[in-house]
Amino acid sequence: MMTDAPILEVEELVVETSGRKPSRILDAISFTINAGETLCLVGESGSGKSVTSLATMGLLPPGALVAQSGCIRLAGEDVLTATPAKLLSLRGRHMAMIFQEPMTALNPVLSVGRQLDEVLCQHTSQTGPQRRARVLEVFEQVHLPDVERIYASYPHQLSGGQRQRIMIAMALLLKPQLLIADEPTTALDVTTQHQILALIKQLQREHGTAVLFITHDMGVVVDIADRVCVMHHGQLVESGPVDQVLGSPQEAYTQRLLAAVPSLLPRPPREATSNKTVLEVQSLEKVFNANQGVLRWLRKPVTPTRAVDDVSFVLKRGRTLGVVGESGSGKSTLARCVMRLITPTGGNIRVSGKQITELPKSMLKPHRKRIQMIFQDPNRSLNPRMTVGQSLIEGPTNYGTSRREALARGRELLELVGLPVDAIDRYPHQFSGGQRQRIAIARALAMEPEVIVADEAVSALDVSVQAQVLTLLHEIQLRLGIAVLFITHDLRVAAQICDDVLVMQRGRLIEYGPAAQVLGQPEAEYTRQLMEAAPGRGWDFAAGAPVKPRFSPVEAH
Amino acid sequence: MHASHSHLTLAPEGRGVSRLLSRLSQTRPRGVTLAAGVVLTLIISVALFAPWLANHDPLALSPADRLKPMGSEFWLGTDPYGRDLYSRIVYGARVSLTVGLGVAVTSVAIGLPLGLLAGYFRTLDAVLMRIMDGLMAIPGILLAIAIVSLTSASLWTVMIAIMVPEIPQVVRLVRSRVLATREEAFVEAAILMGTSTPRLLWRHLMPSTLAPLIVQGTYICASAILTEAILSFLGAGIGTETPSWGNIMSEGRVYFQLKPSLIFWAGLLLSACILSINLLGDSARDALDPKMKRRMS
Numbered sequence: 101m102m103t104d105a106p107i108l109e110v111e112e113l114v115v116e117t118s119g120r121k122p123s124r125i126l127d128a129i130s131f132t133i134n135a136g137e138t139l140c141l142v143g144e145s146g147s148g149k150s151v152t153s154l155a156t157m158g159l160l161p162p163g164a165l166v167a168q169s170g171c172i173r174l175a176g177e178d179v180l181t182a183t184p185a186k187l188l189s190l191r192g193r194h195m196a197m198i199f200q201e202p203m204t205a206l207n208p209v210l211s212v213g214r215q216l217d218e219v220l221c222q223h224t225s226q227t228g229p230q231r232r233a234r235v236l237e238v239f240e241q242v243h244l245p246d247v248e249r250i251y252a253s254y255p256h257q258l259s260g261g262q263r264q265r266i267m268i269a270m271a272l273l274l275k276p277q278l279l280i281a282d283e284p285t286t287a288l289d290v291t292t293q294h295q296i297l298a299l300i301k302q303l304q305r306e307h308g309t310a311v312l313f314i315t316h317d318m319g320v321v322v323d324i325a326d327r328v329c330v331m332h333h334g335q336l337v338e339s340g341p342v343d344q345v346l347g348s349p350q351e352a353y354t355q356r357l358l359a360a361v362p363s364l365l366p367r368p369p370r371e372a373t374s375n376k377t378v379l380e381v382q383s384l385e386k387v388f389n390a391n392q393g394v395l396r397w398l399r400k401p402v403t404p405t406r407a408v409d410d411v412s413f414v415l416k417r418g419r420t421l422g423v424v425g426e427s428g429s430g431k432s433t434l435a436r437c438v439m440r441l442i443t444p445t446g447g448n449i450r451v452s453g454k455q456i457t458e459l460p461k462s463m464l465k466p467h468r469k470r471i472q473m474i475f476q477d478p479n480r481s482l483n484p485r486m487t488v489g490q491s492l493i494e495g496p497t498n499y500g501t502s503r504r505e506a507l508a509r510g511r512e513l514l515e516l517v518g519l520p521v522d523a524i525d526r527y528p529h530q531f532s533g534g535q536r537q538r539i540a541i542a543r544a545l546a547m548e549p550e551v552i553v554a555d556e557a558v559s560a561l562d563v564s565v566q567a568q569v570l571t572l573l574h575e576i577q578l579r580l581g582i583a584v585l586f587i588t589h590d591l592r593v594a595a596q597i598c599d600d601v602l603v604m605q606r607g608r609l610i611e612y613g614p615a616a617q618v619l620g621q622p623e624a625e626y627t628r629q630l631m632e633a634a635p636g637r638g639w640d641f642a643a644g645a646p647v648k649p650r651f652s653p654v655e656a657h
Numbered sequence: 658m659h660a661s662h663s664h665l666t667l668a669p670e671g672r673g674v675s676r677l678l679s680r681l682s683q684t685r686p687r688g689v690t691l692a693a694g695v696v697l698t699l700i701i702s703v704a705l706f707a708p709w710l711a712n713h714d715p716l717a718l719s720p721a722d723r724l725k726p727m728g729s730e731f732w733l734g735t736d737p738y739g740r741d742l743y744s745r746i747v748y749g750a751r752v753s754l755t756v757g758l759g760v761a762v763t764s765v766a767i768g769l770p771l772g773l774l775a776g777y778f779r780t781l782d783a784v785l786m787r788i789m790d791g792l793m794a795i796p797g798i799l800l801a802i803a804i805v806s807l808t809s810a811s812l813w814t815v816m817i818a819i820m821v822p823e824i825p826q827v828v829r830l831v832r833s834r835v836l837a838t839r840e841e842a843f844v845e846a847a848i849l850m851g852t853s854t855p856r857l858l859w860r861h862l863m864p865s866t867l868a869p870l871i872v873q874g875t876y877i878c879a880s881a882i883l884t885e886a887i888l889s890f891l892g893a894g895i896g897t898e899t900p901s902w903g904n905i906m907s908e909g910r911v912y913f914q915l916k917p918s919l920i921f922w923a924g925l926l927l928s929a930c931i932l933s934i935n936l937l938g939d940s941a942r943d944a945l946d947p948k949m950k951r952r953m954s
Binding site: 439441465468469472473475476477480481482483484485486494495498499540543547 | 842845864
């Protein structure tokens with residue numbers, strides 16, 4: 101139900117930081133959204149997409165960001181010059197926003213029903229029973245089960261997907277004309293994300309709401325957008341209908357962005373380079389038992405959590421094994437057991453044939469060297485108070501290498517990971533996220549390990565940086581023959597980097613085999629569900645066209 | 658969600674007077690910090706150069722000159738025993754600052770390692786923190802009075818008496834920082850690289866406790882100076898043969914209505930000293946706290 105009159109018009113919007121030396125955050129952004137249409141703002145971190153949404157809501161942080169010129173017209177009213185009272189009614193009646201993390205957007209000490217009731221109380225003159233009926237009605241609309249129970253629940257009693265549904269219900273309560281969704285599914289699992297996207301689409305169809313959808317995920321764009329605006333460094337690089345922008349991108353930046361999206365089709369299998377088993381895990385088990393300690397007989401018995409339950413795999417030299425699964429599937433616990441950061445409760449771990457499961461922490465030191473880890477967030481895995489050089493030489497000097505030798509090796513490693521040699525005297529905060537992850541990789545390599553465990557090592561990175569880091573890992577693996585245990589929730593990344601894939605659900609091994617087989621022709625029902633839910637699975641980014649029904653192998657990178 | 662927006666609209670929207678007010682409340686004027694620094698520097702130099710600044714022996718009794726008014730001979734007058742008040746206050750600064758700095762440094766020096774150990778070793782934590790809880794349950798002043806009355810009242814016993822109840826504060830602070838930092842990925846990375854535990858504590862965990870410790874140290878310093886004055890005022894502190902601001906005020910109390918300056922000058926200096934230390938502590942906290950820095954920039 102498209103109409104001609106645009107709901108939201110943004111014209112030549114310029115936002116700058118306030119201060120003596122203002123820097124430009126948004127540089128003359130213009131776009132419009134019509135009723136019943138979804139416009140996706142897509143870009144990497146720092147591109148200004150969230151600032152655009154905040155400016156539209158009239159929520160620019162006072163004293164930090166200032167809209168210098170341009171206008172934002174919503175229902176004929178300029179948001180930038182509206183009085184606070186006018187803005188308040190605009191926010192209720194005409195626009196509403198869904199945030200990325202529903203847990204922080206909801207008040208933890210009020211039941212969700214009361215929080216929605218408050219919205220109606222603020223903006224309408226309905227009586228108590230009327231308001232309650234309306235809230236329950238909206239809960240039904242967003243497909244929440246058992247609405248009466250949900251009404252009285254507190255946010256922590258609900259799952260992540262349910263909380264995001266509550267946020268959507270809250271946004272829809274006053275039937276706004278414009279819904280702003282700022283990365284609403286980024287914090288959710290892929291199957292939940294799939295459901296939420298479908299819900300937003302359905303509600304939009306039914307109510308004719310215009311949606312401004314902000315995301316960094318090209319797959320999500322394919323699934324939800326009618327039109328796309330690509331943003332880069334505060335500028336609008338390219339905009340147009342989704343098929344056009346994704347199918348035949350005109351600008352170099354858009355082309356690069358699209359080329360960096362990994363394909364869901366597994367890459368062609370690699371030849372095995374060596375027969376040497378470097379990591380072997382047999383029926384590994386980790387049970388978290390809440391009933392421990394001296395006072396355990398005083399407490400209510402709690403059923404133990406089986407975080408990892410009977411998982412076995414073999415990793416050979418020079419190969420990459422991907423462990424995929426949703427949050428809570430036990431993949432990180434598996435990694436921490438293999439690293440012996442936590443002690444498994446059963447099963448065997450052999451690193452280069454040596455059993456390390458039963459060793460006490462004090463005897464682990466000789467084995468630590470063989471297996472190193474790369475963490476998810478490079479901002480937190482490097483000590484902010486130590487120079488890059490100090491971080492790089494810490495491991496080798498612990499094992500008796502002299503300082504000078506370790507530093508010389510550190511310089512070589514920095515070159516290997518594509519950083520300038522003078523980086524050695526700088527501190528982590530002087531580098532970007534991608535560069536920091538390169539430093540973390542160099543630090544792991546400094547130990548000359550046989551196995552690297554990468555726990556969501558590229559998940560915190562922008563898609564173009566992610567592609568670079570993956571290429572780097574690939575090159576290092578070819579050159580040094582290191583085996584990689586790659587933990588990820590992202591099936592696209594798994595498809596492009598892994599030789600073998602292990603799918604986990606609730607601590608259990610669901611499917612394990614060569615990547616082409618597990619991701620190409622999944623046997624287990626759960627793996628199929630995961631593949632179905634992967635955002636943008638209907639679009640082939642490399643070819644710039646919808647995926648053909650019969651898949652043909654596509655060359656990676 | 659909408660409710661939170663309504664709060665936001667009630668808040669100043671960045672125009673006119675309200676904006677100015679919100680700016681002022683966010684940033685502490687530099688002048689205040691500067692003034693506090695100047696006052697404290699002055700008090701420290703008075704303490705350092707006391708022998709040159711004082712124009713009388715602070716201990717010399719002279720019954721003939723008792724309760725003299727302010728004048729050219731005795732700048733601030735004399736006390737009931739004929740001792741020069743000005744010289745006594747100048748020497749009193751030495752005691753106050755020694756106690757303040759001494760207590761701050763020693764309590765941090767003892768509390769820091771205890772806190773590091775308690776934060777890292779969970780079994781030790783259980784024992785150590787119960788001892789600290791026990792110490793914190795005893796009111797500081799009472800404990801100090803008890804320690805001083807059991808031993809002889811010297812500068813050392815007073816310092817130890819004030820320091821003991823401050824140690825749990827430091828231990829708790831350091832422990833909480835260690836508990837938070839040990840979960841960071843860089844600590845786990847160091848463990849995986851085979852870093853030994855003492856080195857881990859010193860290189861990776863200790864530095865993150867320094868910023869809050871500096872702030873806590875200034876508050877301990879201020880409160881120690883105050884506690885020393887209170888102890889002296891109650892007669893449980895350092896004997897009157899060593900002048901301190903507390904015992905000057907204590908002795909002046911009897912003649913307070915006759916001659917208010919006996920209490921006034923020592924009290925004024927004590928207040929100025931504590932206020933400026935606290936202000937400097939606040940500035941240090943703002944400067945060291947990354948969140949505040951972002952708000953102030």
